[in-house]
Amino acid sequence: MSAYVETPDAASKVNYLTNGWTWQSWLLTGDHKRIAMLYLISITVFFALGGAFAAAIRLELMTPRGDLMEAETYNKVFTMHGVIMIFFFLIPSVPATLGNFLIPLMVGAKDLAFPKINLLSWYLYIIGGILGLYVAVSGGVDTGWTFYTPYSSTYSNSAVIATAMGAFVAGFSSILTGLNFIVTIHKMRAPGLTWGRLPLFVWAHYATSLIQLLGTPVVAITLVLMMLERGFRIGFFDPALGGDPVLFQHLFWFYSHPAVYIMILPGMGVISEIVTCYSKKSVFGYEFIAGSSLAIAILGFFVWGHHMFVAGQSTYAGMVFSLITFAVAVPSAVKVFNWAATMYKGSISWDTPMLYAMGFMGLFTIGGVTGVMLATMALDLHMHDTYFVVAHFHYVMVGGMVMAFMGGLHFWWSKMTGRSYPEMAGRVSAFLVFIGFNLTFFPQFIVGYLGMPRRYHAYPDEFQVYHVMSTAGAGVLGIGYLLPAIYFTYSLFAGKRVTDPNPVNAKGLEWTVPTPPPTENFIVPPVVTEEVYAYAEQEEKSLV
Amino acid sequence: MSDHSAVLDAHQDEHVAHQFANAKQQYESSNLGMWLFLMTEVMFFGGMFGAYVIYRTWYPEAFKIASTATNVPLGAMNTVVLIVSSLTMALAVQSAQLGKKKMLVWMIILTMFFGAWFLGVKAIEYSEKWHHHHVPGANFIWEGDGGREVQILYCLYFAMTGMHAVHMVVGLGIMTWLLLTAIKGHYTPKYYNPVEICGLYWHFVDIVWIFLFPMLYLI
Amino acid sequence: MQHNTMPFFPDSASTIAPEIDGLMIAELLFSVFFSVLIFAIVVYFALKYKRKSEDDRPVHIHGSLVLEIAWSLIPFIMILGFFVVGTRVFFRAYTVEAANTMEIFVTGKQWMWKIQHPEGPREINEMHLPVNRQVKFTMIAEDVIHSYFIPAFRLKKDVIPGRYTSFVVTPTKVGKYHLFCAEYCGTQHSGMVGSVYVMEESDYEKWVAGGDESMTARGEALFGQYGCSTCHLPNGKGRGPSLIGVYNSMQKLQTGGSVKADESYLRESILNPRAKVVEGFQAVMPTFQGQISEEGLLQVIAYIKSLEKEEGQ
Amino acid sequence: MDQHQEHHVAPSSMYYAIFAILICCTGLTYFVWTIDLGFLNIVVALSIAIFKATLVIRYFMHVKWSPILSKMAVATSLVFLGILLVLLSMDYASRGWQPKSTGWEKHQVTQ
Ligand code: HEA
Ligand code: HEA
Ligand code: CUA
């Protein structure tokens, strides 16, 4: 890869952060790096908000009686928690921040293909987010993040339309981001950067973007129909007209299952980068990790029915969905095994990003294998809509994606901001997050199998032990997240300055540009001559 | 910006945005972008097509009855109108490719004219439905058999044609912009990309109607 | 149910429960194995190959096709076994096996469960069942989607408005168990709970005998009350067809084609008579949509079904 | 970078020819609708629609002369639309077949 050339040129002294200080220079920017920072700030706000709702959930569930809040309030709290965490935090988390920042750098482009559309995505996200906030302060919504009809379209007395509208608008933001990524990856790669040399982070985002393009429109139209049914009674899910409420679930999950891969694939991309860099090794089985991203994206569209095994779907359809769900576990397994194999005979550092990556591998595996249990029809008969499901998806989403996001943020923090974070504090918080996380969500597997249903505001006494453990864990977890919030903010203003373009000795074009990168990214248009992840000098011919 | 030779030619052409290396890259990127957007549009309508398939097989009788109440001549006329507008759109792209500016402007105007015609006819159909109390919801009254299921077909009818009409309105907006820039003479045989891209969108909306017409009016 | 402060497994009180528990344990072992394996490998490598100096230059290992195939195929084949067993057990929850299967009718509404026994007793948020006898549940919702969930039976099924759903189960242990609503249905979703009492057969007989009129009798009363009997005369001379022997027969339709007159068809005929008009009759039957409650419908259908039995006598 | 040379410019005659075919097809659809073919009505109407759409995509939208990526975009949308429709129909088609029918599920009219 082309080496970084130290140019005395004055232009190179101005980086993307110092290039303009006015509000307009941020709010009307086309620079993907600035837009990524805008996203980073906004999703952090939403994460804190979603976290506050989570705290309310946990406090309420400490005792079996609903003594902290009314049932109605509780329902609004978990709905807002789910909606905010999914649509306004996790879906844009890695792609819109790290992806936005890094993809042009990684492919050697000056920017994304459509900078204005990129900015438009952020504004759409903000409009959606404001609708969400408006709902939060104006009385809330109580349908659950799944908006099942006919409850949402007919019976609920809360701000369903505004919330769905928020999700709809945020959906378009997600579509446009995906579109931008795909075009950039196809058309704007630097000379020599063949598909076989593309970083796995880029591959993962390519797969993610495909899902965003093909899945999101379906949930968009479904939400529109739900809103029409609620507003004007034009909608065909209404059983009073002979419509099928289960059809809504089909259309909803056609997007929302693939969407869970929107929520994990970018994280997997992050892990691939971190594991190679902190093991100082080329990735094991590059083609298989890259290919499995695509396999997950495509197979992910065939399995949505596993959310509906007991929802009145035909048992035979359930059988087909169950079988394909088992198959979709395989590409994920391939990834996990390959990362583990990458560490073999490496030179492994115990820095914060690697700690998060190791946590990811373990916790994602637990989340994944419990997903496979849920995909077994007979077990889902018992465990559907219990806390077992809650534990499963927090393991993959929080133990998986949020861990990856945190890891990636630490990994690229100096590149993005030109400042370093305190390494020791980072390790402590990674440790706290890991402990707190397991304490919060592991008991939920047990209480779920005991039969504790989801979305319950009061519950039988014998489940209490587990809920108390869970609440305690959430406290630790909260501190674990608060710590980075504090030291990242601190480092932004007072952290040690980093000017070394490649402080971690990593491979990849993003490490060849100055830190922080200049507005146009590359001073000299890069030409790629090296294989990807060329950490080692010599090659070991065969392993098996 | 530093004056390196590789970026030089990009800055020579006023139409090439800074992030692209050259006009070819820009052309291919924006074309791909539009195709990807149309891909999402297919899925957007796809959700409603899915619902249509289900209810059409569940309630074949009701659908037969309901489609007798749609105005087939008007629907057929609209199909023809849209096909004509597709032709003029295709010719507009061709004129841009050949640098015939006047022809381009006229073709865009014609396309818009037929688009507006389509929407006008649609408005007539909608008001007809309203008068016959065929708009689902509060307005709906059905004299004949199977009112419940017939209402489902009308929900589909309004959702699908309504969403299509929204796309037409957006299309007209885009065409207005295209017309203004074409009059200003932005497009040359070297740079006609926006015309082509708007054309893709317009044709897509036409294709949706090609399916909606038989589905909602005929069968 | 004894109160254990820290239970690990729920009560097991149906034929299907041990099967699901067995499958659960098998998958648990499998999952624990792979989770521990991954944790162990990661931690072991991280310790063993801990970075010694910044100048470490590990060798390049490209990958291995053999390993890739092994670690995708082997776990997949293992989980295929779970798929087969899991699907078979699942199907069992929908298959009527016994000859003396009894029926229970459940109506869900915001926020209560209404249970009807064909013999007559009606309960709210409580359900009494005899032990060791197969029960078929037929369920429908009046408003939104609910889900009938009995953890001790390891069974749940969504209860949907506008359509009957059902499952089959055989309780095996006398006791009192939780009954939950497992599909979010609004404000008092968590209050839509109750108890299931599994009783000895003899106790159940006594309990059932304490009820009043049977469902059939109630249905017959409704049949008169709603004026059905004015058109549906037993001799077939009324404006509508005689309903004797209708149940489970093939009905020829005006539009051609025919349909089996099962419960679902009977329901549709009452709520939406014009959807499928019987050959040889005018579509004059009024709709009873919104007039008969879901419970009432179940009773009327039970009555129409009983008409068949009488004919056979 | 002269797009003129790289990109196919189709002659006007082709556009008019395609247009003529499209109009004829619309006429045909209308005509078929006036006669009753039973089940075939649906098949014919949709086949004609598919044919028309293909013409528009290939000629008006220039896919015939477009790079492979545009063709792939068309193919991808069709494939994923297919996944949606097929898996959706799969559920609805098999709803009636309970392991042993209990009679209370949605029934089917047998022709
Ligand atoms: C990031 C999000 C994410 C991810 C990645 C996944 C991944 C998976 N999920 Fe999850 N899921 C959710 C988020 C996610 N899920 C959410 C939010 C819900 C609830 C929605 C709601 O109702 O509100 C849910 C619900 C859910 C259900 C429905 C439960 C119910 O409501 O009854 C099911 C059922 O099949 C399921 C299955 C799976 C499977 C099989 C995977 C697989 O992709 C996992 C594959 C990964 C592995 C298997 C681990 C690695 C493998 C190895 C180390 C090798 C060894 C193992 C094997 C080969 C098996 N999920
Ligand atoms: C990205 C997705 C995401 C994330 C990160 C989380 C995070 C957490 N979730 Fe959530 N959860 C969902 C997605 C997510 N959840 C979804 C989709 C549902 C289903 C909703 C539904 O049923 O409709 C759900 C439901 C759900 C339930 C079940 C509710 C019910 O069914 O009744 C519970 C219960 O324990 C819970 C708990 C938690 C906890 C303790 C965390 C913790 O990890 C949170 C920890 C975070 C904090 C404590 C705050 C963070 C702190 C900072 C960022 C510091 C900065 C703060 C300030 C400066 C103020 N969640
Ligand atoms: Cu009824 Cu939840």
Ligand SMILES: [Cu+2]
């Ligand atoms: Cu899923």
